Amino acid sequence: MAVGIGNIEGGEAEDEDLFPETTPAEKAEYVDERYSTEDGTETDTAYTEVYVRDESNNALSKEPLLDTLQYKQTVLENESVAVAIPADGEITSIASIVAAAAADDPDATLDEQIGALESTSEAEVTSIVSEALSEEPEARQLVSNSYDPETTSAESHQIIFVFETTEDGEINDAVTSHLFETASDRENPEYFTLNEHALVEANEQMNENTIGLILPVALALILGVLAFTYRDLVDVIVGMVGVVVSIIWMFGILGWLEISAGITMIVGPVLIAALSIDYGFHIFMRYREQRDSGEPIRPPMNRAVRSVSIALCLVTITAGIGFLSNIVNPLENIRDLGLGITFGVISAFLIFVTLVPALKVSIDQTLERFRLDRQKHPLGDGAVLRPFLQSGVVLAKRAAPIVVVVALVATAGSAAAWTALDEEPFEQQTEPAPEWMGELPGPLAWEDPEYNLNEIYVQEQFQPVAQNEGDRIQILIQGDVTNDETLTRIHEAKDTGVFAESTGNTDTVSVLTAMDDLAEEDDEFAAAISEADTSGNGVPDTNLEALYNEMYTLSPESASQVIESTDGTYQSIRIIGPADGGGSLSERADDQTAVASTVEDDSNLTATAVSETTILQSGIEAITDGILHVMVLALVSVFVVYTIIARYLYGSATLGAVTVIPIVLVTGLVISGMYVLDLPLTLVTALLMSLVIGLGIDYNIHVSDRFAQELEAGRNFSQALEAAVVNTGGALLGSALTTAVAFAAIILHPHPQLENLGTLVVLALLMSFLVSVFVLPSLLTIWARFTLPTEEVTETETTSPSDD
Incomplete structure (x- = not known):
């Protein structure tokens, strides 16, 4: 697999490749192909x-x-x-x-x-x-x-x-x-x-900063939490070996299949590390539960792997479906990401049900030959964690309907939060790093790249200079542009206020301004304009084709800037001008689109506002729609697949449905959290929505599968629920804490894009854990009351589940 990594293409996307093809972007290409510049030549x-x-x-x-x-x-x-x-x-x-x-x-x-x-x-x-x-x-x-x-x-x-420029336009x-x-x-x-x-120099400096501060803090936090949760150095090392091998396998598979890694190079290790750590916790904790005092090592490991492998397999299938749902996303980078992460999930499953247990058994057997006791207690069995995890069971028994109602209300509220999220293509760092980061000792000290400071300075001190049409707004009008009302509509569009006041070389240019310029030089053309103006408002409203013909005869260079002529017919015209820069990106885009609407309303014309603003905004909207499509497809697919699997494994399709429902709540809580924490919806946060679904179903399946196993083993409802929430919940807590603290270290990064990435992942992990141990038990309780025999759904508070 490591050899395959050498075949990976980084697939670094240009800025324009980060957004899907949208109507404004297509029309911008159309303009570049069909229209000339001011001197009649192509832009080079x-x-x-x-x-x-x-x-x-x-x-x-x-x-x-x-x-x-x-x-x-x-x-x-x-x-x-x-x-x-x-x-x-x-x-x-x-x-x-x-x-x-x-x-x-x-x-x-x-x-x-x-x-x-x-x-x-x-x-x-x-x-x-x-x-x-x-x-x-x-x-x-x-x-x-x-x-x-x-x-x-x-x-x-x-x-x-x-x-x-060169052939590639650069x-x-x-x-x-x-x-x-x-x-x-x-x-x-x-x-x-x-x-x-x-x-490039700034990125090198940023990498040094990250390696010097973020990575050591993340590793220290991960190892600290792993040491606390595993309480065993050997298990920490074996688990981390499994994580590293899983990541190598993912990139190796991508390399052998010659799939571009692209953004998977950044996001992939993060997501696979999160799932791998989770897999490791469940293998090790179930092994600790299974091993009786004085028992040899191999039999309990075999039982643990058999017991937990079903849940891990289900997690792999459903998480893979969640990630693979990105194939409907309009962005190629995200589609590749979904494919890459899916391979990573499969790799992690194979590694943690084969290599990791084998390593664990071999090492423990070797250590016990030297009389080192390898008998360990599972997480969740302590005096502090056990009551905490049991509270989810108590809540389910006493107030399950209330818990579910509160969860439904919270989910409904997330719909309003989604519409209120700010949408941005990318977040820019507008402030230097805090002073305390630069005052840290030795290699931990953070040094802001000069590029970042200079970029902030330029944004504050300089306005972009409009050197070509690409820096302005263009209204491209297609259809029957020789219709008598066409120029009247252009005249009305110019008066909407979306075009900034003209200064210097940034005058607004249109068919009307080109006609006026030619009229000043040619009296006969001026007379033709006057004759075509039947309303007397200075705007020709008849015989437009003849006027266009005359313009191409008198000054083809001027006419070709604003009128597209193909084989003697007129396909389109355009308005070019400096855009009013007031308002947010979405507000400016709405204003510019409204101008296009005034041109095409109640006519046979099609008008499109083409500018950097409309291209960015339409790209964001396409990404937003893509996220919704991915989430809906993922949730529906996971629901259908897991319901079918649950029917086959547990004899109950409804148990599968109950297991999947909390994922909707997790997604809703994350969206609400984004709103409360003022996290905008960007390309990066969009990528992490798959993580929400992937981890949400992961945690729920582990609890639900353990619950079903305990029932099958003859435990009553109360015993089965407590075993699932307390014992499996301990492993979930360890997994959530370990991954969360790793991402919490990213929050130290001064760039808001990475800071928000860390915040969002921590939020998703915590919400997934809390829902699995506090909401899912209530859903399972309601399910049991309707599906299990009445005598089985009895509270046996004093009965604790015994180990298998």
């Missing part, structure tokens, strides 16, 4: 920023501006960079604008700009900067929000490099690497980028 350039920050808090003074020009000169000395800059391209910065003004030549070369700025006094530079920033909106976008007009100072500014890696390296070499002013090379 991209831009990247380098930020300049001065320690004196005035990056607009002469020396920092001069240093910026010299930095550009250094960058351009690299052959890869020089080749990648388009013939008509430029490097935009406030330094170039000021230096060109100082040279009194807008076309001054970089050397001429440097010479002119060197010969300009500080006072003159300040005057030029003030004039440029007050009169040129494009220049103001290059300066940070810290700009103070009274002192003509700002802490930082940005340089925008435009480069030709900037050449050698170019971005050179920008990163040259920026890192300069100290004052400070230069930095946020490109992929800066991110």
Whole structure:
């Protein structure tokens, strides 16, 4: 299996691959294929920023501006960079604008700009900067929000490099690497980028931080809880060996089958470790129950494996179904995750019913030859834990209907919580790590990557510069675009307020603006527009096809920006403009979609709002729908399969149904917990919904299976319920605590994405455990009252279940 790991493809997804294909995304591709840019050519350039920050808090003074020009000169000395800059391209910065003004030549070369700025006094530079920033909106976008007009100072500014792209639409890696390296070499002013090379360095630092702090804390907590629950070093080691082998098997199978690991590389070990630890607890605790004083080791282990293997097999089947339900998810990454985890679950089952018991028997036999006693007591038999676990049984006997009603109300409340969850594509770290983390001793000290701090700074200080249509909102209108009402609808759409006020090169462009521009240059076309305007409002409302024809005749470059012409017919038109950035992501998406609706309502037109906002929001909605589909499919599949299995194994389909019902409650409680703790619904939290179902059914099956076994062994209802909840509950408690503390360590991570991941998993584990020992017993009690003979459902509080 280990050899197969070498065949694994990491499958790192690009950002755009993290979301399913949606209508806005499809229409964005359509626009890219069918429409030209402002000069009539296909887009083959991209831009990247380098930020300049001065320690004196005035990056607009002469020396920092001069240093910026010299930095550009250094960058351009690299052959890869020089080749990648388009013939008509430029490097935009406030330094170039000021230096060109100082040279009194807008076309001054970089050397001429440097010479002119060197010969300009500080006072003159300040005057030029003030004039440029007050009169040129494009220049103001290059300066940070810290700009103070009274002192003509700002802490930082940005340089925008435009480069030709490679065949995959990206900037050449050698170019971005050179920008990163040259920026890192300069100290004052400070230069930095946020490109992929800066991110790689940040990830390396983050890994060091995680290995230095999170991993040791997690391991210490896991070993501490395992030591407390197992109370035996040998069992801890054997159990961890089983966990590691299970994970290796999972990746080995993926490798041999040549399935991309992708996000399974991150989430897979976490989920399989959780299930493997659970499997180990049940094997070891049942073995301890089965072994009588003075009995040899092998027979009780055989009985324990036979006894618990049915429950483990059922858990494997049902958990596998839960994870495999992700095949209906719209995201390929999540579909691969479901497949990978399913293989991991099967691997864990095989390892813990074969290898782990064999190791345990071999080691215990060897130790007992040296007269080391290997007789251990199961968890849940202590003076503290036993009364705690028994309280679930007592509650079931005295108030089962009340418990069930409360559970149903809690589940119903989760529906409202689901609709109230915030939806975000990803969570960003907006604050540096707490100071105390950096003050920890030695390798435990946390060092925030410069990338994170710089990213937070840029988000606070700079607004994105709209360099192309991709940064704006587009309304793509398809259908009979020559219909007389079409341009009237466009005119109404522009007045909805979703388009921001036009500044500089970010004017709103549409068929109407293109017509107006041509009318200013051609009187005959102006007359044609006037003739086509029967309402007198300045908007043509008849004979539109003839006007489109004339536009393509007079200026095909201008017309092709806003009108799609194929073989002489007009397939679509579009509006392009700067989007109003107010409101949350969903609010902006709703506003933009509403504009499209005003165009297509009561018409034969189809209008789609295309922007980064609508693409992200539609992706989130698709993921949300995917989660619902997965959860419904998983719950229904598990319900059907386990009901059939329960009918075959226990002779009662209703017992199977009762076992599955609490999973709905666990899912509901986790959703309610997310709402209370203000955890947003993101791509990462979406992935963990399978964990909720997988662990929920796991814990319930163990309790229910033990309950059925005890009844079959001749115990009465009360004895069977107590054995199931107290003895099996002890193993469940150990499993829940061990996995929970491991994930609790992740909460220390300052990134909210990982912090919330840890919080959600801990929440799912605790809810699964509590429901299995406090709600399921009440359901089993009600089931017993309706299905078992009356004389069997009697309270025998003084009778304790004997060991098998």
